[in-house]
Amino acid sequence: MKSGKIGTFLPLLFLVFLFLLGQILPNYYLRIIIEMAILGLFAQSLNLIMGYGGMISFGHAAFYGFGAYAVAILLRDTGMSLVPAILTGTVLTGVLGFIVGAICLRAAKLYFAILTMAISQLLFVLVYQWYSFTGGDNGIHGLNVSPWMTDPQNYYYFVLAVVGLCFFAIRVILNSPFGYTLRALRDNAERTVFLGANVWSQKLIAFIFAAMFAGIAGGLYVGYDHMAYPLLVHWSKSAEPILMVILGGINSFWGALVGAVLFVIMEMVIGKITTYWLFFLGATILILVMFFPKGIWGYVEDKLAPFLSKER
Amino acid sequence: MANNNNLLEIKDLKLSFGNVRAVDGVNLTVKKGDLTGVIGPNGAGKTSLFNVITGYYPPDQGSIFFNGHEIGGSPSHKIARSGIARSFQITNIFPTLTTFENVQIAYLVIRGKSFNTVSGFRKLDRDSVEEIMETVGLKEKANTLAGFLSHGDQRTLEIGITLACKPKLLLLDEPTSGMSSWETNMVTDLIEKISREMGITIMFVEHDMKVAFSVARNIVVMHQGQVFAQGTPEDIRSNQEVRKIYLGEEE
Numbered sequence: 001m002k003s004g005k006i007g008t009f010l011p012l013l014f015l016v017f018l019f020l021l022g023q024i025l026p027n028y029y030l031r032i033i034i035e036m037a038i039l040g041l042f043a044q045s046l047n048l049i050m051g052y053g054g055m056i057s058f059g060h061a062a063f064y065g066f067g068a069y070a071v072a073i074l075l076r077d078t079g080m081s082l083v084p085a086i087l088t089g090t091v092l093t094g095v096l097g098f099i100v101g102a103i104c105l106r107a108a109k110l111y112f113a114i115l116t117m118a119i120s121q122l123l124f125v126l127v128y129q130w131y132s133f134t135g136g137d138n139g140i141h142g143l144n145v146s147p148w149m150t151d152p153q154n155y156y157y158f159v160l161a162v163v164g165l166c167f168f169a170i171r172v173i174l175n176s177p178f179g180y181t182l183r184a185l186r187d188n189a190e191r192t193v194f195l196g197a198n199v200w201s202q203k204l205i206a207f208i209f210a211a212m213f214a215g216i217a218g219g220l221y222v223g224y225d226h227m228a229y230p231l232l233v234h235w236s237k238s239a240e241p242i243l244m245v246i247l248g249g250i251n252s253f254w255g256a257l258v259g260a261v262l263f264v265i266m267e268m269v270i271g272k273i274t275t276y277w278l279f280f281l282g283a284t285i286l287i288l289v290m291f292f293p294k295g296i297w298g299y300v301e302d303k304l305a306p307f308l309s310k311e312r
Numbered sequence: 313m314a315n316n317n318n319l320l321e322i323k324d325l326k327l328s329f330g331n332v333r334a335v336d337g338v339n340l341t342v343k344k345g346d347l348t349g350v351i352g353p354n355g356a357g358k359t360s361l362f363n364v365i366t367g368y369y370p371p372d373q374g375s376i377f378f379n380g381h382e383i384g385g386s387p388s389h390k391i392a393r394s395g396i397a398r399s400f401q402i403t404n405i406f407p408t409l410t411t412f413e414n415v416q417i418a419y420l421v422i423r424g425k426s427f428n429t430v431s432g433f434r435k436l437d438r439d440s441v442e443e444i445m446e447t448v449g450l451k452e453k454a455n456t457l458a459g460f461l462s463h464g465d466q467r468t469l470e471i472g473i474t475l476a477c478k479p480k481l482l483l484l485d486e487p488t489s490g491m492s493s494w495e496t497n498m499v500t501d502l503i504e505k506i507s508r509e510m511g512i513t514i515m516f517v518e519h520d521m522k523v524a525f526s527v528a529r530n531i532v533v534m535h536q537g538q539v540f541a542q543g544t545p546e547d548i549r550s551n552q553e554v555r556k557i558y559l560g561e562e563e
Contacts, residue, residue: 172429172430173429175432175433175434176428176429176430176431176432176433177417177420177421177425177426177427177428177429177431177433177436178426178427178428178429179429179433180409180413180416180417180420180433181417181420181421181426183406183408183409183417184406184409184417184421186408187405187406187407187408187409188404188405188406188407190404191400191404191405191406191473192417192421193388193389193392194366194388194389194392194397194398195389195392195417195418195421195422195473195477196389196390196392196393196421196422196424196477197389197421197426198389199389202426202427205427251408
């Protein structure tokens with residue numbers, strides 16, 4: 001398939017482009033791209049269950065924040081370095097994903113969404129109150145990260161590699177029989193039951209994947225900001241990836257990343273002018289939902305469809 | 313059970329919704345290779361019977377033996393894996409997947425590959441899926457999104473999906489509903505072909521008696537949640553009691 005080759009070639013070209021940017025751009029801009037990449041991974045992790053699995057979670061920050069706190073606490077208490085801390089944090093977030101998913105997936109649709117939000121708020125309260133372990137409302141500051149990782153350019157390449165690998169892994173998952181079963185569940189869960197699918201375990205595994213990738217994003221954030229604080233677990237943080245996915249385009253793989261990039265740009269540009277930048281974000285999303293229901297990237301993708309890969 | 317020729321044996325099956333007895337003591341045997349048409353007036357319990365057999369509702373009472381094993385009360389996905397595939401009265405497909413992918417996902421899920429997260433979906437078992445596409449006659453529309461197919465094609469796709477489930481028993485719930493007479497002929501031909509060439513045991517619900525009589529080799533008449541009569545199309549056609557049910561309805 002010729003078109004399929006272009007579809008895999010473009011992301012590689014994009015990676016090379018980002019690699020070169022790391023050589024040229026001053027640190028200020030590299031930090032912005034780092035943030036975009038981390039939030040892009042966070043959004044993509046949600047897109048996995050929301051866009052492809054039809055499971056809208058209002059509590060996805062639970063995993064982002066948990067991953068961040070896990071890494072922060074490991075760095076503070078065990079003297080672990082960043083990479084093993086992120087790996088450990090990812091596994092722990094996966095365990096949390098299993099527990100939360102097993103509870104929430106007993107319910108469907110809106111009830112599922114509300115349950116995820118309730119559990120994430122429970123976690124928020126726990127983090128906010130448990131001073132001796134999580135630092136309470138102060139969070140955890142002044143973490144020791146190796147000097148190599150502290151250099152913005154090095155960290156830029158580290159994040160690029162990790163996020164790139166995660167995107168590749170998510171892509172593989174989405175294009176596998178598992179990924180297509182997820183789409184089938186989104187389209188028509190009842191029908192898949194009569195094909196012999198165990199809907200609950202199928203969704204649970206997707207949920208655990210989503211939790212783990214969000215946990216990685218949270219861990220990367222700690223490596224970037226050298227701190228963790230309760231807002232990372234807060235429900236308002238859960239809204240961010242939902243907005244990014246809608247902004248970029250639900251049902252679209254690259255939409256999540258595009259949404260995250262636009263989100264950070266809007267926050268920077270409009271946020272400089274007014275603290276009410278979320279008002280403008282809301283207005284943008286309103287316009288998008290009304291006129292471009294497939295999101296910005298979804299719209300572009302439709303226009304480019306004849307030239308790109310057929311994989312959705 | 314004792315008789316190996318019986319694929320499905322239903323004994324004293326009951327299912328109620330509140331005061332409504334949807335299935336009210338059904339006794340029914342389906343032999344291997346049978347092509348059975350289930351007819352009966354609206355609300356006779358035809359779809360409810362299918363729903364109990366496929367585990368959509370657990371039976372209140374009675375037993376269902378499939379291939380010698382009790383399946384009554386098992387979850388739907390396990391019953392599906394044991395070899396009972398069904399289609400639905402209301403079109404029940406995956407609208408955002410292509411026609412080909414609809415059949416392919418069914419083919420892979422029933423074979424327990426739904427937890428494979430590393431292989432490329434698109435390349436798996438294409439030949440077998442293509443064969444099914446050929447059988448149901450949707451080859452030209454393989455890359456059309458299923459949601460954009462015509463109603464008739466969507467109904468045909470439903471049959472394709474069930475064929476991908478390596479069925480021993482096929483339960484088709486009004487496969488011709490909402491179809492033009494030309495489309496109806498296509499589907500009845502397809503049903504006959506599946507029965508004859510693939511040797512799959514089929515039970516189908518049909519509203520139109522003419523259609524049922526022309527296709528089925530065995531007719532089951534349901535009335536008020538019970539099997540009212542059973543026999544060859546000729547037997548049923550000459551059965552005065554059956555006529556009464558239908559004539560009584562026409563008023």
